Amino acid sequence: MSAQPLPTLAEAGRRIAAGELSPVALTEAALARATALQPKLDAFIEITAERARAAARRAEKEIAGGRRRGPLHGIPYGLKDIYDAAGLRTTAHSRLLLDNVATADAETTARLEAAGMILIGKLATHEFATGGPAFDLPFPPARNPWNPAHFTGGSSSGSGAAVAAGIVGLAMGSDTGGSIRLPAAYCGTVGLKPTYGRVSRRGVAPLCYSLDTTGPLTWTVEDAALAMQALAGYDPRDPGSADLPVPDYSAALRDGVKGLRIGYCRAFNDDGEVGQEQAAALGETAQLLAKSGAEVIEVQLPPNSQFQACARTISHSESFAIHAKDLQERPELYARVTRERLMLGAFISARQYVQAQRLRRILTRKVDALFERCDALLTAIIPGPAPVLAETDDGPWRRQQPLASVFNVTGHPAMALPCGLAANGLPLSAQFVGRAFDEATVLRAGHAYEQAAGWINKRPALAVL
Amino acid sequence: MSDDRNANSAGDFAAALRRNGLTIPEERYEIMRDAVARMQDLLKVLDEPLAYEDEPAVLPRYDLGAKR
Numbered sequence: 001m002s003a004q005p006l007p008t009l010a011e012a013g014r015r016i017a018a019g020e021l022s023p024v025a026l027t028e029a030a031l032a033r034a035t036a037l038q039p040k041l042d043a044f045i046e047i048t049a050e051r052a053r054a055a056a057r058r059a060e061k062e063i064a065g066g067r068r069r070g071p072l073h074g075i076p077y078g079l080k081d082i083y084d085a086a087g088l089r090t091t092a093h094s095r096l097l098l099d100n101v102a103t104a105d106a107e108t109t110a111r112l113e114a115a116g117m118i119l120i121g122k123l124a125t126h127e128f129a130t131g132g133p134a135f136d137l138p139f140p141p142a143r144n145p146w147n148p149a150h151f152t153g154g155s156s157s158g159s160g161a162a163v164a165a166g167i168v169g170l171a172m173g174s175d176t177g178g179s180i181r182l183p184a185a186y187c188g189t190v191g192l193k194p195t196y197g198r199v200s201r202r203g204v205a206p207l208c209y210s211l212d213t214t215g216p217l218t219w220t221v222e223d224a225a226l227a228m229q230a231l232a233g234y235d236p237r238d239p240g241s242a243d244l245p246v247p248d249y250s251a252a253l254r255d256g257v258k259g260l261r262i263g264y265c266r267a268f269n270d271d272g273e274v275g276q277e278q279a280a281a282l283g284e285t286a287q288l289l290a291k292s293g294a295e296v297i298e299v300q301l302p303p304n305s306q307f308q309a310c311a312r313t314i315s316h317s318e319s320f321a322i323h324a325k326d327l328q329e330r331p332e333l334y335a336r337v338t339r340e341r342l343m344l345g346a347f348i349s350a351r352q353y354v355q356a357q358r359l360r361r362i363l364t365r366k367v368d369a370l371f372e373r374c375d376a377l378l379t380a381i382i383p384g385p386a387p388v389l390a391e392t393d394d395g396p397w398r399r400q401q402p403l404a405s406v407f408n409v410t411g412h413p414a415m416a417l418p419c420g421l422a423a424n425g426l427p428l429s430a431q432f433v434g435r436a437f438d439e440a441t442v443l444r445a446g447h448a449y450e451q452a453a454g455w456i457n458k459r460p461a462l463a464v465l
Numbered sequence: 466m467s468d469d470r471n472a473n474s475a476g477d478f479a480a481a482l483r484r485n486g487l488t489i490p491e492e493r494y495e496i497m498r499d500a501v502a503r504m505q506d507l508l509k510v511l512d513e514p515l516a517y518e519d520e521p522a523v524l525p526r527y528d529l530g531a532k533r
Contacts, residue, residue, distance in 0.1 A: 196524050210524055240524055309510045316504075328486040340497060346485040347478075347501045348508070355511040357521030364522060397500035401507075411524065 005166020005459055006030055006076070009223040012169060013071035016063065023063065023074030023118065027056035030076040030120050034167045040148055040462065042140045043161040045081045045091060047121040052076065055118045062116070071226055073116030077170040080156050081122040082129055082205040083214075085109050092205045093125045095138055095333040096326060106203025107235045108172060108214055115230040120168065123158030129174050129207045130155060130319060131338030132394050141389070144187055145460040146426050150386040153186035155179040159217045160187035164460055170218055170227050174204060176211045177311055178381070178404025181416035181431065184217050186386035188418045188427030188460070190446070191217045192224045195437045196411035197242030199228075200235035208318040209240070210357075211311070211408045220456050221417060221447040225249035228439060244437055252440035257448040258293030260441070262286075263374035267300045273403060275384035281420035281428040282380055285449065289378065292452050294445070299370050299377065302363055304401060310363065311405035313348055313356035320345020340396035364410040368436075376445045377433040379403070381416045385426035404431075413439045417446050418455040427455075 006029060007015065015021035031049050038044055059074035079085060082092045084102035091097045105113060113119070124142040126132055133141035133151060142157040144150040145165040152160045156173030160183025163171050173180035175193040184191025194215045201212050216227035228249045235241040264286045274282075290296045301307075320327075323342045331339050370377065380403050393399050407414040412433050419430035430449070434442035450456055478498050482489065489497050 210522075305507065306510055309508050312504060313508060313511065324485065331488065336493075340493065340500070343487055343489070343497065344500065344504055346487055347481050347504065352508055352511050354521055355515070356508075358515050358519045359511065361522040362515070362519060395500065396497055397503045 006033065006169055008220050009072060009075055009169040009218065009226050010220070012075045013226070016074050017068065023059040024053070024056045026074065027052050027076050027118050027120065030168060033165070034120060034162070037165050037167060041143045041145060041161045041165060043124060043142050043158040043165065043167065044078070044121045045093065045124055045139050045158070046089065048088060048119060052118050052120045059116050059118060069114070069116040072112070072230055075117055075170070076120045076168050077112060077117045077172070078121050078123045078159065078162050078168045079109060079119060079172050080125050080159050080174060082125055082174060083109055083172055084203040085119055085122070088122060090122070090205065092128045093137060093139055094127045096330070098138065102203070104203065107200035107238065108231055109203065111230050117170070123156075123162055123171055125157060126155035127335050127338040128205060128323070129176060129179055131335055131341055133157065133389060133392055134335035134337050134394070137335050143389070144386050144426075145462045146188060146386070148462070149388055149390070150426060151186060151389045151392050153182035153184075153386060156183045156217060160184055160189060160191070163187070163189045163217045163219055165462065166219070166459065169223055170216055173215060173217050174207070175213045175215060175408065176207045177315055177408050178402050180215050180217060181381050181404050181414060182402070184416040185382045185429030186427065188429070188455075188458070189217050189219055190221050190224050190415065190417045191215070192228065192415040192439065192442070193407065193413065194228065194232065194439055195242070195413045197240050198413070198437060198439065199231045200238045200241055202235055202238040206322060208315045210318065211315055213408070221415075221443055221450050222250070222253060224415065225253055225443045225447070228443070232439070242437065247440050249440055249443055252444045253447040255444050256293060257289055257445055260375045260445060261295045261297060261373065262289055262445065263299035263370055263377045264296050265301050265377055265379040266298055273304065273383050273400065274380045277422050278380060278382060278384045278428050282378070282430055285419045285430045285453070286378055288452050289445070289449055292448055297374070299374060301379070301406065302366050304403065304406065306359065306363060307406040307409045308401045310356045310360045310409045313352050314360070316345035317348050317353045337394045337396075344396060360409050367410045367412060371435045375441055379431045379433060381429050381431035385422035385424060385428060407433055412436055413442050415442050415446050417450060419453065420455065421458065
């Protein structure tokens with residue numbers, strides 16, 4: 001079975017419920033595939049085979065005994081190695097945390113375990129979910145399954161690689177400035193950054209308290225909905241958690257896009273950041289949504305430079321505050337790129353930080369105003385297909401300003417999903433955005449597009465061993 | 466945090482490093498100075514005056530944004 005990608009979460013769940021698929025066999029297949037692809041992809045920091053096998057046996061016994069917990073019971077998943085899982089190391093892909101063994105589960109880990117999912121390993125990340133792909137760390141950077149010479153995107157690099165390669169149907173990522181959506185986009189998967197406050201961050205190594213979000217990478221939007229059902233909800237021990245009701249995400253998928261008004265933000269295409277192939281794919285996405293029954297209107301976001309000023313100021317200031325002591329006392333333990341990017345926070349003033357938080361509120365109001373006219377937005381998330389890994393920007397200041405952090409600044413839910421293939425065979429991606437806490441409409445629009453477009457049927461050739 | 470008014474000058478760059486207890490290898494010094502200058506250039510938008518009532522953002526957002 002390791003010669004084939006694992007089934008989606010939805011398909012695996014249906015087959016397990018029907019007695020056609022054994023959690024033990026499914027877990028063995030995931031472990032075999034993870035092990036076989038590790039030399040090519042370096043997706044994992046640790047494969048937790050014995051723990052997974054024990055959990056699979058328990059799941060199989062429970063299900064056989066009529067105690068199936070739900071649609072995710074008995075299905076393997078992976079965690080970006082900034083999530084705590086009791087008894088396992090959380091390294092954050094860093095030399096600084098090589099001996100950091102978690103004593104409790106992150107809230108998200110606990111929720112997936114309670115749903116009966118089976119953890120098969122901890123996944124590669126950019127160091128502390130920042131920096132970039134680095135070769136001066138104890139673990140190598142993950143590789144893109146579509147072409148291992150290319151960048152996965154980050155920082156949830158192993159999560160993107162593991163889902164795209166069909167090793168797991170769900171991998172958890174975190175998103176402070178695009179770190180779920182960028183690897184999803186470059187690796188051709190679905191990646192959902194929920195609204196800030198929708199999914200708990202407790203037990204996940206912080207990068208920037210007021211921008212960090214946690215969320216799923218999956219192969220399909222249907223799977224993202226299943227994962228969100230388990231993950232979303234109030235956590236009184238996360239100070240940023242929102243105490244709001246959680247809707248039925250899978251039910252929303254059935255409604256299609258008819259009756260939705262979607263705001264197409266072509267503006268990003270005009271500021272020189274988005275390449276021709278990606279822009280054309282996004283235009284075709286808008287056309288297909290219209291053909292599927294949505295009303296598509298053009299809208300304009302405020303300039304990306306304003307969002308970037310907010311995102312960079314807030315993110316660099318908070319991450320520097322978190323890492324200042326280690327940067328002072330043992331800077332040599334960080335990768336060079338991580339150290340330099342974290343140090344930028346030392347050059348931001350208190351005045352700039354406060355101004356950024358004030359501008360953030362203004363920008364959020366402006367984006368909220370677009371949702372007076374639209375149910376969802378369609379925007380670019382990447383400028384083009386994944387760059388070559390060896391040519392990835394590793395300087396302290398990124399040459400290109402990312403498009404993704406716009407919705408970290410505003411907090412709105414945003415999802416990347418495939419919208420085409422570039423001439424070099426690498427994925428292109430579109431971003432669907434919704435009102436605050438309205439992940440359901442994001443999933444609804446994304447699912448309708450995904451079904452109409454058919455990109456989910458294209459898997460990387462590497463995934464077929 | 467530094468005084469950002471002259472953060473691009475050589476003296477203030479060095480002062481910010483000292484104040485924060487940071488060191489940069491010699492071969493990376495100018496690269497970091499250039500990075501800080503580029504960052505401060507992007508952050509110029511934060512110099513625009515704002516109205517008194519424009520308070521900093523607070524999270525999480527219980528207002529749900531636009532009406533449903």
